[in-house]
Amino acid sequence: MSEKKKEIMGVGKNVLLLGVTSLLTDVSSEMIHPLLPLFIASIGGTATAIGIIGSLGEFVSSILKIISGHLSDKKGRQLPFVFSGYFLSSATKIFFAFSTQWYHVLILKTIERIGKGLRTAPRDVIIANSKRALRGRAFGIHRAMDTLGAVFGSILALILFFFLGFGFREIFLIGGFLGFLALIPLLHVKDVKRKPIATSLLVTISELPAKFKIFLIIVALFALGNFTEWLFILKAQSALYLDMDYRTSIAYALGFYILFNIFYAGFSTPAGTLSDRIGRKKILLLGYFLFSIAAIGFVFFDSIFLMILLFVIYGLAKAFIEGTQRxxxxxxVPESIRGTALGTFHLIIALATLPSGFIAGFLWDSFGAETAFEYASIMSFFAILLLAFFREDRF
Structure with a gap:
């Protein structure tokens, strides 16, 4: 069978199988994820605690991303890391239901993110193995399927919580067990076997192109203000709680998060395809700009109608940023060290995201939620300035 016939929607079967795995994983994760900040607050966690939990897990995850990315380059295989990472995350999520203190969630979230760290860079290498001219489309399709799972998961959480009266813990258990379904498509993914490299991690990092390293500085600057979406959800819920009962305010916050994910999923593939045609830089600049607008909007507005608009803008921003950055x-970077490069990319983001979560939480607890969102908007604006002067080249 020709390579052309093996393609579906213009990309290889591997991309779609990995997309289905991510979709099922996010159905499981997003039944839990948008409720976790509200659950943490209900068991005594402050905004600072929520910010730290949201960023520490990503920090640990991204340390492992560079290691797993390098090991996948060194061994010339990706699939073992992808499978073990998804399995660990699925196994850990069940235990959120048994947390009684905020630091229990901190520990479990960190372990669950270790699984993400094991799988992400090797998985991205498999996706990046698509034809260069369609690479943006491949990443866009994967992000869209991933986010579509988030939409389904969030809707399930809303139905179970608001309409069927389930509690946080029951929803966490259901979501945790659903995660194991995501392992099935991986059994049909074909590994991208390449010639192993013999260099050490530090040597490989030193070989990364200078232009790539400059790009990492820009990405890191943006990540310093791109704190966890948990704080967006908490801001919406806490503002609405002033005018309605607790469960209804949570239901609205979940609804906003679903809307965010619908736009995130719906525009990820078009954004990726457009970046293939007109260049990554223009799409990324638009994404950073939209994020800055969304963040500053949360400073001034808290009505239901304007929150709907802000979550739409936030979803569009994520759609234009996530797949395009990857x-x-x-x-x-050249293909031979792409696993290490993508691992480094994720690590740099995490090194910036860790202080971002702490800074945002501290600003929230000390000076009010509005100050945290002002900080996010300012950091995004600085990233826009740097990216505007960055020259776009490809291997």
């Missing part, structure tokens, strides 16, 4: 990073 495709951009992939373009800037």
């Amino acid at each position: 495709a951009f990073a992939s373009d800037l």
Whole structure:
């Protein structure tokens, strides 16, 4: 069978199988994820605690991303890391239901993110193995399927919580067990076997192109203000709680998060395809700009109608940023060290995200939620300035 016939929607079967795995994983995760900040607050966690939990897990995850990315380059295989990472995350999520203190969630979230760290860079290498001219589309399709799972998961959480009266813990258990379904498509993914490399991690990092390293500085600057979406959800819920009962305010916050994910999923593939045609830089600049608008909007507005608009803008921003950043990073490095490069890319983001969560939580607890969102908007604006002067080249 020709390579052309093996393609579906213009990309290889591997991309779609990994997309289905991510979709099922996010159905499971997003039944839990949008409720976790509200659950943490209900068991005594402050905004600072929520910010730290949201960013520490990503920090640990991304340390492992560079290690797993390098090991996948060194061994010339990706699939063992992908499978073990998804399995660990699925096994851990069940235990959120048994947490009684906020630091229990901190520990479990960190372990669950270790699984993400094991799988992400090797998985991105398999996706990046798509034809260069379609790489943005491949990442966009994967992000869209991933986020579509988030939409389904959030809707399930809303139905179970608001309409069927389930509590946080029961929903966490159901979501945790659903996660194991995501392992099934992986059994049909074909590994991308390449010639192993013999260099050490530090040597490989030193070989990364200078242009790639400059790009990492820009991405890190943006990540310093791109704190966890948990604080967006908490801001919406706490503002609405002033005018309605607790469960209804949570239901609205979940509804806003679903809307965010619908736009995130719906525009990820078009954004990726457009970046293939007109360049990654223009799409990424638009994404950073939209994020800055969404963040500053949360400073001034708290009505239901305007929150709907802000979550739409936030979803569009994520659609233009997430897949495009990965495709951009992939373009800037040779294939032989792409696993290490993508692992480094994720690590740099995490190194910036860790203080971002703490800073945002501290600003929230000390000066009010509005100050945290002002900080996010300012950091995004600085990233826009740097990216505007960055020259776009490809390998």
